[in-house]
């Protein structure tokens with residue numbers, strides 16, 4: 264067992280260790296092991312950086328004004344947040360369903376799709392993660408599904424975006440499966456390896472969903488709120504989904520909240536039909552206050568444009584790291600402030616790399632063969648969107664030093 268009285272997530276407990284976190288400022292985290300440069304935005308939620316005073320103050324003010332609210336209460340921040348989210352969604356989105364995070368956003372999107380279409384079947388990609396609740400785990404294609412199987416019936420996975428697979432299998436699978444209610448797709452695949460669909464991909468998905476009566480749910484939990492240099496990841500393509508699930512950076516990490524944004528053509532079904540969804544902490548005031556202020560900060564600080572501007576230096580930096588590690592380098596990919604560097608390292612090598620990165624006091628996501636569904640590993644870089652180019656250089660310099668120790 265680890266020494267802690269709580270479980271550590273996604274790991275066997277023996278030998279596990281928790282990171283002591285004391286606070287932070289901008290791209291810096293204060294940890295028990297000193298100041299760490301955060302090139303991962305924690306687990307992709309800290310888009311506004313650490314210690315953001317405006318968001319902290321907004322949460323405090325909300326706690327003073329109104330801290331408790333039942334699900335169907337209305338208070339100013341709740342209405343303002345729903346309006347702000349719908350203003351950021353494509354035209355025609357008319358309702359928000361509030362959740363606690365990304366997993367239950369997908370869970371509730373699944374339920375909404377079932378109730379609207381009368382169909383329980385879903386399609387998702389093998390190369391995906393959609394969350395840790397039972398339904399969202401079933402949708403997920405990565406290693407985190409197997410431990411809970413047999414999971415929900417009726418979820419079919421497609422090979423889209425896997426190595427060597429061209430285009431999309433979704434039109435054909437929708438035709439063969441018939442009766443599919445919803446297609447769940449991370450707009451850009453995040454934790455499973457920064458997989459960026461080719462041009463025309465979502466246009467083809469949209470057409471197939473329309474042809475077969477399925478709803479397209481864009482999972483924007485990891486990439487929503489600017490990560491890819493657009494507000495929503497799907498905006499890089501010329502098609503819009505029926506539902507958008509989001510979480511993580513919705514609050515910048517300063518509160519617990521997820522949401523499903525629903526197009527009017529779906530929402531209208533529930534004018535007469537009972538919406539059989541709800542949560543005790545639906546739109547909890549502290550999460551809502553954090554989200555409302557986070558959204559304002561993203562606008563006021565121009566963080567989406569900053570993410571777009573980070574794409575070129577981030578990719579160039581990763582190309583530089585690839586050149587440095589020579590034959591151990593795999594693919595380099597990037598979109599906005601989300602970058603990927605493949606590494607031909609085995610589990611032992613990746614373990615040494617994790618230790619070297621910790622000693623250089625830089626946080627990036629290290630992926631192994633389990634997440635990537637194959638051999639080798641990778642680094643995924645996803646800094647807070649407020650990072651300066653100088654800070655990015657410093658962070659990637661630390662990563663270079665760590666790589667030198669392991670590969671050099």
Ligand SMILES: Cc1ncc(COP(=O)(O)O)c(C=O)c1O
Nearest residue numbers: 364365366392393394484485510
């Ligand atoms: C694309 C995607 N969807 C859903 C989730 C689940 O979100 P949460 O962990 O907030 O429940 C995640 C979390 O990593 C994610 O990356």
